[in-house]
Amino acid sequence: MTRTILDVHVLHTVPPSNLNRDDTGAPKTALYGGARRSRVSSQAWKRATRHAFQELLDPSELGTRTKRVAEFVAERIRDIDDSVSQDEALTLAAGTITAATGSKIEAPKRKKADVEPAAPESSYLMFLSSRQRDALAGIALRGRGDITAFFKDKANKDEARRAADTHHSVDIALFGRMVADGADVNVDAAAQVAHAISVHAVENEADYYTAVDDRRKEEEPGAGMIGTVEFNSATLYRYAALDVDQLRRNLGEGMREDADTTTPVRRAVEAFVRGFVESMPTGKVNTFGNHTLPEAVIVKLRGSRPINFVSAFEEPVVENGGGYLRGASERLAAYIPGIEEAYGADEDTRTWVLRVGPATEALAGLGTAVPARELADSVGAAAAQRQAGDR
């Protein structure tokens, strides 16, 4: 089987900012190469990427996370067949979800007796994609006669389980799902995101501020309040890898025989590349206005294993009057061919380079130059094409 693996490398400069802070409010850091670096945790950037999906994808490609799964599936049951009453639909949905995930669906207890009984809920938030919802509603309708007896049949129960365990939404397929009490419907994430670290040594700084009270009288001089906010500025190296084969498994092969199986993969790859490259964690963004975009992006599509280039920055880049970007670009340009030659790059590796400004010139020779608006489409199409050739 041909493997399809994508790695994404980003150089991204942020001005004074505090994207991701620790429990004292200071920007997160880590030692690397013996020097203190600015750090943005993987979970912070994954969250930012997920948020970007809301702009990039249709709601039907994302999932719905809710405790009111029974109501959610019942609605679909009644869409398909409006002869089903609301109560019956809820019973069918609850029975199907229990069979599919092994978790109980019960009406929450109400403290006051006069409140109407609520619809049954799951005890934790469940994440269902629209295709999973459709499939579960269809199965529920087939068991309309006697839903309990219907799921006594192992074949039916297995079908419900499979329905909850394939055709995941794009965000779940990429970043995984953890379910509290149904470990067999967990999803192994297809994407791996590393903590972003600065390519250079960083010391956090503190900004001392005062705020004026507009209505304070002249006889009470002084500030309304004072405080400090910590920040740093950094040129970050950001890295993520995507196992496109795993992504395809998570998204599921087409439900119908004639369904186009590569479209979901292509859409998910595009969303991942764009979402990861263009997103920014929201920490203190209103204080610092650090809405910057990456200066350089390198994407590689390979067949054996992803390669992380962070070692290029193990020795911190030193500032020489022109910022860190030029030095970082030169480091990458020297490092990438070196490591790929030493460990044998796959012959069919494809490389895309998106870069901005003269400081990133060193990267120009590494791959196909591509403008920002074409990067994701071009990578998505190539990944899907490679997948299509493999069946």
Next chain:
Amino acid sequence: MSVLALLLAGPLQSWGSAARFARRTTENAPTKSGVIGLLAAAQGRDRADDLSDLAALRFGVRVDQRGTRLRDYQTAHHQVTEVSMPVSERFYLADAVFVAAVAGDDPLIGELHRAVRKPVYLPYLGRRSCPPARPVDLGEYGESDLEEVLERVPWQAAGWHQRRRRQEPVVTLETFVDATSGDTSPDSLRDAPLSFDPLHRRYALRGVRTGRVQVNNPMARQLPDHDPISPLGGD
């Protein structure tokens, strides 16, 4: 008997053996369960698959660059309601480098070597957000035993670290190797994997023998003999 040597280096790694719930700690060196998990994933085994053959491999690890401990504080918010979830603490080893080795029958070691070079599931150093920063494969050593390989593999610490210790032509590195029946009072760690099945993960106690090996420092400075008297021209 042959040995597969692995390089575990990255800005962050995290090797938990007793990590549960909101406090996710790390040991000071890679755990057997973590490294066996990496190998099983490289081969494409699923979590519920049998791994008794891998668990039976002899395991050892060498601390090439100790690194520092990092405490990460993580908050989470509900995606829809934005309600805060419980805060969790995660510990990492920053800036550390290890050599791990597994010893076993030649065919299995050969298979694992191929798997590491072309892994089915993407490798990570104890936690998914910790991808390796250098290639994991350090090669296969035929007809060797574990201890011998941990002595033979050249020092893998980063250049800056080796330069920092340039006064030491030979450095002493700690090793943690599976204890054998002859060992008296080894340390024990609950990290011998029995099953990675998410429904019922199981780990057994493992005896660990602590040792030391000496390796050359390629960055060592060749100093002339220190002889402050001779320039004075005395007898």
